[in-house]
Amino acid sequence: MGYDRAMPANRLAPLVSRESLGGSFFVLTFAHEETAREARPGQFVMIKAGTSAEPPLRRPFSILSVEPASSTFSLFVKAIGPGSRALCALEPGEVAQCLGPLGRPFTTPVPGSEPLLVAGGYGVAPFRFMADEMQREGARGLLFYGGRTAADLPLLPRLSGPALTVLPATEDGSLGTCGRVTVPLENHLDRLSGSRPKLFACGPEAMMHAVARLAERRSLPAEVSLDPWMGCGVGTCLGCVVRVQSAGDERPKLRCACTEGPVFDASRVVWPGDDCSSARRAAAACEEAPRAVSGSEAAGARG
Amino acid sequence: MRLAVELAGIRFKNPLIAASGTFGYGVEYEGLIELERLGGIVAKGLYLRPRDGAPVPRIVETPAGLLNAIGLQGIGIDAFLREVLPRMRRHDTALLVNVCGDTVDEYAEVARRCDGQPGIAGLEINISCPNVTQGGMAFGGDARMTHQVVAAVRAATRLPVIPKLSPNVSDITVFARAAEEAGADALSCINTLLGLAIDVESRRPRLGFGTGGLSGPAIRPIAVRMAWQAARAVKIPVIGVGGIASASDVLEFLIAGCPAVQIGTASFVDPGIFERVLADLSAWLEGHGLDDVNAVVGTLEYPGLGRPCPQER
Numbered sequence: 001m002g003y004d005r006a007m008p009a010n011r012l013a014p015l016v017s018r019e020s021l022g023g024s025f026f027v028l029t030f031a032h033e034e035t036a037r038e039a040r041p042g043q044f045v046m047i048k049a050g051t052s053a054e055p056p057l058r059r060p061f062s063i064l065s066v067e068p069a070s071s072t073f074s075l076f077v078k079a080i081g082p083g084s085r086a087l088c089a090l091e092p093g094e095v096a097q098c099l100g101p102l103g104r105p106f107t108t109p110v111p112g113s114e115p116l117l118v119a120g121g122y123g124v125a126p127f128r129f130m131a132d133e134m135q136r137e138g139a140r141g142l143l144f145y146g147g148r149t150a151a152d153l154p155l156l157p158r159l160s161g162p163a164l165t166v167l168p169a170t171e172d173g174s175l176g177t178c179g180r181v182t183v184p185l186e187n188h189l190d191r192l193s194g195s196r197p198k199l200f201a202c203g204p205e206a207m208m209h210a211v212a213r214l215a216e217r218r219s220l221p222a223e224v225s226l227d228p229w230m231g232c233g234v235g236t237c238l239g240c241v242v243r244v245q246s247a248g249d250e251r252p253k254l255r256c257a258c259t260e261g262p263v264f265d266a267s268r269v270v271w272p273g274d275d276c277s278s279a280r281r282a283a284a285a286c287e288e289a290p291r292a293v294s295g296s297e298a299a300g301a302r303g
Numbered sequence: 304m305r306l307a308v309e310l311a312g313i314r315f316k317n318p319l320i321a322a323s324g325t326f327g328y329g330v331e332y333e334g335l336i337e338l339e340r341l342g343g344i345v346a347k348g349l350y351l352r353p354r355d356g357a358p359v360p361r362i363v364e365t366p367a368g369l370l371n372a373i374g375l376q377g378i379g380i381d382a383f384l385r386e387v388l389p390r391m392r393r394h395d396t397a398l399l400v401n402v403c404g405d406t407v408d409e410y411a412e413v414a415r416r417c418d419g420q421p422g423i424a425g426l427e428i429n430i431s432c433p434n435v436t437q438g439g440m441a442f443g444g445d446a447r448m449t450h451q452v453v454a455a456v457r458a459a460t461r462l463p464v465i466p467k468l469s470p471n472v473s474d475i476t477v478f479a480r481a482a483e484e485a486g487a488d489a490l491s492c493i494n495t496l497l498g499l500a501i502d503v504e505s506r507r508p509r510l511g512f513g514t515g516g517l518s519g520p521a522i523r524p525i526a527v528r529m530a531w532q533a534a535r536a537v538k539i540p541v542i543g544v545g546g547i548a549s550a551s552d553v554l555e556f557l558i559a560g561c562p563a564v565q566i567g568t569a570s571f572v573d574p575g576i577f578e579r580v581l582a583d584l585s586a587w588l589e590g591h592g593l594d595d596v597n598a599v600v601g602t603l604e605y606p607g608l609g610r611p612c613p614q615e616r
Binding site: 007008010048053054055056057058097099228229231232234235236237238239241242254259 | 325326327331332334335336347355356359360361362363364366367368369371373376519520548568570571572573574575
């Protein structure tokens with residue numbers, strides 16, 4: 001796998017607290033010792049409310065924060081489908097089935113590196129966690145946090161701190177810069193001279209693809225956290241594969257987003273319909289070139 | 304409590320086997336669960352060469368079920384023997400290889416390469432995958448082809464040969480008998496049911512491959528019925544597969560005449576299911592005054608049929 005990571009634990013996780021952030025957004029805090037102790041920003045849990053048969057599968061959720069002292073971790077959940085609605089309907093003391101921590105985390109930004117974090121909607125979750133880690137390390141960065149409207153950014157008040165300056169953007173202009181999150185990001189990059197910040201992105205696939213293209217154009221390093229449908233979280237169902245060009249491989253290979261991601265080097269990802277990335281050019285040799293990421297259509301039905 | 308079962312010359316320490324395609328090659332679960340607690344593991348389907356499988360999306364949820372078209376992505380038999388088998392040998396559980404092929408010769412060649420390999424307890428023959436354009440269900444949907452594939456594999460190996468039958472046929476007993484006649488040592492019943500889920504907005508299939516195979520609790524009554532029919536039609540043992548998520552589900556298959564079962568989709572939901580179901584199964588047996596799991600196998604009292612004679616096991 002290329003780096004050390006803790007073995008995930010599969011156990012029942014009681015809900016400790018549920019906090020409504022308005023609309024269909026919640027912060028859910030669960031007791032799960034291993035995740036609280038071992039998780040890193042960008043990692044996720046596979047979780048499902050209770051033990052009922054419906055919906056059949058657990059859902060992957062990126063970890064919002066951990067509290068090792070109380071053996072708890074929190075998730076930022078938008079109740080949009082049967083799985084997420086059931087989770088948000090749990091009462092404190094009720095349990096979820098939880099497997100975690102899972103996946104490859106983001107690289108932790110080092111002090112002085114001034115990373116640029118880019119989040120769309122509830123894709124912001126891992127950056128709250130990353131801010132905690134950056135603060136501990138003494139690193140500082142900017143977070144570009146975008147959504148369609150102000151109500152899509154309920155986590156905004158909790159993100160600013162010593163480690164992060166948050167620059168919101170909304171497509172309807174109700175909060176922050178008017179437009180997509182890449183607008184203030186591009187503006188910021190245009191003003192930079194000399195420094196070559198690293199980009200970290202988590203959000204809708206189209207946003208991450210845009211960030212990847214932008215990073216390629218400006219020759220900036222970038223990490224993206226992909227979000228295809230996952231069945232198992234441990235690399236056996238092969239449902240969440242993405243096409244990735246790894247160094248040393250002749251052509252892009254299918255990688256499980258759950259075990260070899262969800263965080264990938266953006267320049268290695270073969271994006272659906274992308275003809276310009278270096279990874280895609282290498283992929284042209286493949287006889288079969290299915291779309292790399294399944295997230296977009298599935299997104300409406302998942303959760 | 305005696306939980307061990309023996310079939311096709313293979314000893315399983317309990318009747319719970321991880322189904323092919325839902326448990327990787329086994330090594331993925333090292334450290335997460337105790338592989339030694341499983342009766343057996345059927346590794347994911349292997350062809351001669353590595354395969355990329357089907358385009359994404361590959362899985363969608365359906366009511367009480369999972370529709371998938373992975374398309375038998377895999378590392379190929381040689382990489383499995385070289386890289387995975389030595390690791391799996393360390394675990395005291397019966398390991399079966401699920402053998403795939405685009406042609407009869409390919410099935411036989413994969414089987415031949417497994418022959419004599421320490422650590423492989425038997426071969427499951429995949430003639431029922433609905434998600435490939437060649438081989439797979441094409442062999443399992445034609446009784447003569449079923450016979451041909453099973454006979455070719457039989458001739459290529461001394462290992463126990465266990466064809467996995469397709470439910471996408473009108474009469475599974477025809478295929479069960481064809482496989483038995485061709486020299487099968489046991490049968491696995493059933494593979495997934497062919498399904499189609501449509502995104503009504505885009506009016507396209509929700510799976511990249513188009514159709515897919517349905518698994519999960521939704522298919523259990525069909526699986527129990529077909530495993531029961533197959534078990535009545537042949538003398539060789541039938542391993543029950545399809546929608547098992549609890550000890551009670553396991554017992555349905557045992558009572559229907561299956562000495563062992565496979566758990567698939569439910570292990571995606573909870574990798575700890577084997578331990579939980581085994582504990583519940585033991586408790587059920589104990590609660591019914593039984594000290595041997597084999598005592599419930601084939602005890603179905605079906606109206607008008609009485610109790611079938613226990614099969615040779």
